[in-house]
Amino acid sequence: MLHSALILARKDLRLFLRDRTAVMLAFLLPIVLATVMGTAMGGPMGKMMVASSGASHAFSSMAVMMLMFNLVASAGTLQEERSEGTLDRLRLTPSAGPAILFGKLLITMAMALVQLAVLFLFGAAFFDVPVFENAAALTATCIVWAMTASALGLAFATAARTRKQLEGLSTLLILGMSAVGGAWFPREIAPAWFQKVGLATPVAWAMDAFHRILWFGSGFTDTAEHPGIAVPLAVLLLITAVLFFLAHRFYRARFTVR
Amino acid sequence: MQTTTTTSIESPPGTGDDALVVRGLTKAFGSTRAVDGLNLSVAKGEAVGLLGPNGAGKSTTLSILSTLLDADGGTAEVLGLDPGAAGPDLRRRIGVVPQDIALYGGLTAKENLELFAELYGVAGSAKRDRVSWALDAAGLEARSGSRVDTFSGGMKRRLNLVCALLHGPELVFLDEPTAGVDPQSRNHVFEQVEALHAAGTTLIYTTHQMGEVERLCDRIVIMDRGRSIADGTLEELHQASGGAGAARQLRLLDGTAPAEAVRVLADAGIRAEGVEAKRDLESIFLSLTGRELRDGSDADGEEGQA
Numbered sequence: 001m002l003h004s005a006l007i008l009a010r011k012d013l014r015l016f017l018r019d020r021t022a023v024m025l026a027f028l029l030p031i032v033l034a035t036v037m038g039t040a041m042g043g044p045m046g047k048m049m050v051a052s053s054g055a056s057h058a059f060s061s062m063a064v065m066m067l068m069f070n071l072v073a074s075a076g077t078l079q080e081e082r083s084e085g086t087l088d089r090l091r092l093t094p095s096a097g098p099a100i101l102f103g104k105l106l107i108t109m110a111m112a113l114v115q116l117a118v119l120f121l122f123g124a125a126f127f128d129v130p131v132f133e134n135a136a137a138l139t140a141t142c143i144v145w146a147m148t149a150s151a152l153g154l155a156f157a158t159a160a161r162t163r164k165q166l167e168g169l170s171t172l173l174i175l176g177m178s179a180v181g182g183a184w185f186p187r188e189i190a191p192a193w194f195q196k197v198g199l200a201t202p203v204a205w206a207m208d209a210f211h212r213i214l215w216f217g218s219g220f221t222d223t224a225e226h227p228g229i230a231v232p233l234a235v236l237l238l239i240t241a242v243l244f245f246l247a248h249r250f251y252r253a254r255f256t257v258r
Numbered sequence: 259m260q261t262t263t264t265t266s267i268e269s270p271p272g273t274g275d276d277a278l279v280v281r282g283l284t285k286a287f288g289s290t291r292a293v294d295g296l297n298l299s300v301a302k303g304e305a306v307g308l309l310g311p312n313g314a315g316k317s318t319t320l321s322i323l324s325t326l327l328d329a330d331g332g333t334a335e336v337l338g339l340d341p342g343a344a345g346p347d348l349r350r351r352i353g354v355v356p357q358d359i360a361l362y363g364g365l366t367a368k369e370n371l372e373l374f375a376e377l378y379g380v381a382g383s384a385k386r387d388r389v390s391w392a393l394d395a396a397g398l399e400a401r402s403g404s405r406v407d408t409f410s411g412g413m414k415r416r417l418n419l420v421c422a423l424l425h426g427p428e429l430v431f432l433d434e435p436t437a438g439v440d441p442q443s444r445n446h447v448f449e450q451v452e453a454l455h456a457a458g459t460t461l462i463y464t465t466h467q468m469g470e471v472e473r474l475c476d477r478i479v480i481m482d483r484g485r486s487i488a489d490g491t492l493e494e495l496h497q498a499s500g501g502a503g504a505a506r507q508l509r510l511l512d513g514t515a516p517a518e519a520v521r522v523l524a525d526a527g528i529r530a531e532g533v534e535a536k537r538d539l540e541s542i543f544l545s546l547t548g549r550e551l552r553d554g555s556d557a558d559g560e561e562g563q564a
Contacts, residue, residue, distance in 0.1 A: 007376050015364040018405075085360035088326060089421070093377035094346035094355050 001102060004095040009110070012077065014092030016111070018089065022073070026111065030119050031065035034059045038127045044101040053215050055127035060210035061183040064145065064203055065174065070115060071108045072154030078104060079155075079163040082255055101158075101251050105150055105244070107212055112146035130214055137219050137229055141209045148202050148236045151243035158250035177201040186211070202239045205232040277302045277429050277460040278323065280334035285318055293320040293482030295332070300477075302428075305461040307471035308418075309482035314462045317357065319481070320431045324354045324460075337429060350379065353427035355435045359414045360421075363407030367398050367417055370406060371424060378425035392420035393508070395450055397551045412443025412551070419447055429460040436467065442551050 016022055034055075041054030078100075081087040090096040120138070123129030131138055144165045156173070160166035178184055180194065181203025188211075198204035209232040212218035216226040220233075285293040293315045300306050307365040310316050321327040323334060325341045325348055331557060339348045360512055361370050371389045375381075380388050393399045396416035403404055406414060419435055432451065437442040455461055463475060471478055472492060480488040480495075510519055523530040 004377060011362065011369075011373055014369065015362065052343040057489065083302050085356055085358040086362060089354075089356060089360040089374070090377065091326060092324060092349055093374065094379065096377045097345070115355065 001095075001099045004099035005103040005106055008090070008096065008099060009107040012074070012103070012107040013110075015077070015245050017072065018106075019104055026070045026115055027071075030062040030070075031122050032117065033066065034062040034119065034123065034183070035060070035126075038123070039181045045241055055123060056129050056214040057134060057211070058188060058228035059119060059127065059129050060207060060214060061178070063116055063142075063210065064149075064181075065178040067115060067145070067149045068152060068174045068178075068203075069170075070148045071258045072156050072166065072174070073153075075104055075150070075153035076160075076170075077162060078157050078251075078255065079160065079166055080149060080233055083163070088256060093124045097256075101154065101248060104154055104157075108153055109146050112149055113142060116142040116146060128238070130217070134213050134215055134219055136211050138210075140220070140233065144211070144233045145206045146238045148206065148240045148243070151240045151247060152202065154247035155243045156252065158247045158254060163256065177203045180204070182207040184212075202236060205235045205239070208232045209236070216230035235236035235247060275302050276300065276335075277304070277337055278462070280319075280323070281334075283319070283322065283329050283334055284331040285315075285322060285327065289485050293322070293329070295385060296481070296484065296486055298479060298486060298489070300462065302460055303458045304477060305455045305475045307462060307468075307478045308462055308464040308481060309468070309471060309478060314481040315484040316481055317433060318484075319387050320354070320462065320464065321432055323379075324352060324431050325349055329450050333485075339431050340409050350425065351428050352429040353422035353425070353431040355422045355430065356434040357437065359411075359418050361414060361417060364405060366405055367393065367409070367413075368402040370421060374421045375424045380425055388424045388426075392424055395423075396420045396448035397446060410443075412439040412446075414444055415439045416447055416450075421451060423454070427459065429462070430454060432463045432465075434462060434465050436465065436470065441563065442549060445449065445549060447550055457473075502511045 022080055035057035037053035041058055078087065081090070089099070090100055101151060120129065120131045120142070124131040136249075156170045157166055180198045181187070181201040182190075182198055183203050187198050187207065190198075195204075209229040212227060212229050212232070218226045218228050220230050221228040223231075271449060276299050278298065280296055280298040281476065283293050283296040283298075284291065296315070296319060298319075308316050308319070318327065322329045323336050323341055325345060328342050336344075336348055337351050339351075341348055356446065362373070365373065368389060371392050372385065373480060375388055376384045393402050393438060396419065398411075398417060400412060401409070401413065406417065409417070415436065415438075419432075435451065436447050439447070448470060451461065451463070461474070465470065465471060477489070477491055479486050489499070508519065520530050
C-alpha cells in the first residue's frame with residue numbers, strides 16, 4: 001500500500017507544482033499575512049516573553065490558520081477526482097483502492113511540513129522569531145500539527161458532498177476555530193470561559209504548543225515556570241486519530257459507494 | 259434495412275469457456291431498479307455489444323462487473339472470479355474504458371500512462387515498453403510530453419482508451435469509447451478495439467452507434483429497464499424479430515439504373531417499392547478527408563498550446 005500511496009502522492013505533487021496560483025497561495029500568502037501582522041504587532045508584549053512576541057504570535061497563527069486552508073484545498077482535490085472520473089479510474093486499478101486516502105495524507109503532510117519550514121525560517125530571518133532556541137520541540141510541534149491539519153483537511157474534504165460545499169463549510173469552520181482557538185489573538189487575554197471554549201478546537205492546542213515554545217521557551221516537559229508541550233501534542237495526536245478515522249468513514253461512505 | 263427487435267431470446271447457459279456469466283443480477287438505487295434480473299454470458303474471446311437506451315442499466319452493469327459496485331442480488335462471475343469479492347485479483351485481469359474522459363489534465367500523456375501502468379503493477383522495462391506501445395497505439399508519440407488539458411477531444415479519447423490497456427487485460431469493458439470525437443479519431447479508436455478483438459481479448463462494448471456494433475461484435479445484447487430483452491447475433495435478432503417482413507437493402511453496382519433494378523425485380527415476381535439512394539456518410543467523409551489524425555491543425559480553439 002505504501003508504494004501505491006507514494007505513486008499517488010507524486011502525482012498530486014506534480015499537479016500542485018504545475019498550478020502556479022496554488023503554489024503562490026500556499027507559500028507566499030502566509031508569509032505576506034504574517035509579515036503584515038508581525039509588523040503591526042511587533043515588539044515585546046511583556047517581560048515574560050523571550051523575544052519579539054508579537055511577530056511570534058503572527059507567525060504561529062499563520063502557521064496554524066493558513067495551513068488548514070491550504071490543506072483543505074489540497075485534500076479537496078478528491079472532490080475534483082470524483083467529479084472528473086479519475087477517482088473511479090484509480091479504484092479500478094488493483095493497488096490504488098486503499099492507498100488513495102493514505103496517498104492524500106502523505107502529500108498533504110509533506111506539503112504542510114515544507115510550508116511550516118518556509119514560514120518559520122522566514123520569521124527567524126526577518127522578525128527574530130526564536131525558532132532555533134528549542135528546535136527539537138518546534139520541529140515536533142510542526143510535525144504533529146502537519147498531521148492534525150492534514151487529517152482535518154481530509155475529514156472536511158470527504159465530509160463535503162461537493163467542492164462548493166467544501167469551500168463554504170471549511171471557510172466557516174476554519175475561521176471560527178481560529179477565532180476561538182487563539183489564532184487571531186492570544187487566548188491568554190480572553191475571558192476564562194472563552195479560553196475553555198477554545199480548547200474544543202485543535203487550533204487552541206496547536207497555538208498553545210507554539211506559544212509555549214516561542215513565547216516562553218518551553219520544551220517537551222513542564223518546568224517550574226512554564227508548562228511543556230507534551231500535553232498539547234498528545235491531545236493533537238488524539239484529535240488526529242479521530243479526524244482520520246472520520247475521514248476514512250466518510251470516504252468509504254461517500255466516495256466508494258458500493 | 260433496420261428492423262426493430264422486440265423478441266426476447268434467452269442467453270445461452272454458461273460453459274467452462276465463459277469469460278463472464280451473470281445470473282439474475284439486480285441493483286437498485288432507492289426505488290429505481292437499475293438492473294433487474296439480468297442474465298448474460300460471454301465466451302472467452304467474444305466481442306459482445308451491449309445496447310440499450312439511456313437508463314437501461316448498461317453502465318450500472320459494467321460498474322458491477324468491473325468491481326466498482328456491489329450487486330444487490332444474483333450472481334456474477336468474471337474470468338471465474340466474483341467481482342464483489344475478488345477485488346484486486348480481478349482488477350489485474352480486466353480493463354475498463356470509462357465513458358467520461360478520466361485523465362489528469364495537469365499531467366502529460368506520458369505521465370498519465372506511467373501513473374496507471376505503475377498502479378497496475380507494470381514496472382521497469384515492461385513499463386517503458388507498454389507506455390511506448392500505448393503512445394504509438396494512440397497516435398500521440400509526438401505529443402507525449404504535452405499536458406492532457408491541451409489536447410483535443412479526440413486525442414483525449416485515444417489516450418483514455420490505451421490507459422485501460424497497459425496491463426494487457428484479458429477482458430475489456432468499453433463504455434461508449436468513441437463518444438463525441440471526430441470521425442478520424444473515432445476510426446482510430448475503433449481500429450484499436452478491432453485489433454484487441456483480433457488478438458483474442460474478450461470485449462464488452464456499450465455504445466449508441468449501431469454501426470460500430472454491427473462492425474465489431476460477434477453478438478448483441480439489448481438491455482431495457484435493467485433486463486436483457488434480446489440476445490444473439492445480428493442475423494438471429496433479425497430472424498427473431500420477424501425477418502420475413504424485414505426490408506432488405508440492395509447495393510447497386512456502378513451503371514445500374516435504380517428504375518431498371520425495380521423493373522427487373524418486379525419481372526421476377528419480387529415486390530419492391532423503390533430503390534432509395536443511401537450513402538454511408540462516414541465512409542464518404544473519411545474518403546474525402548482521409549484517415550490521417552488531425553491533432554495538430556485544430557483551428558477552432560478546441561486544442562490549446564502544448
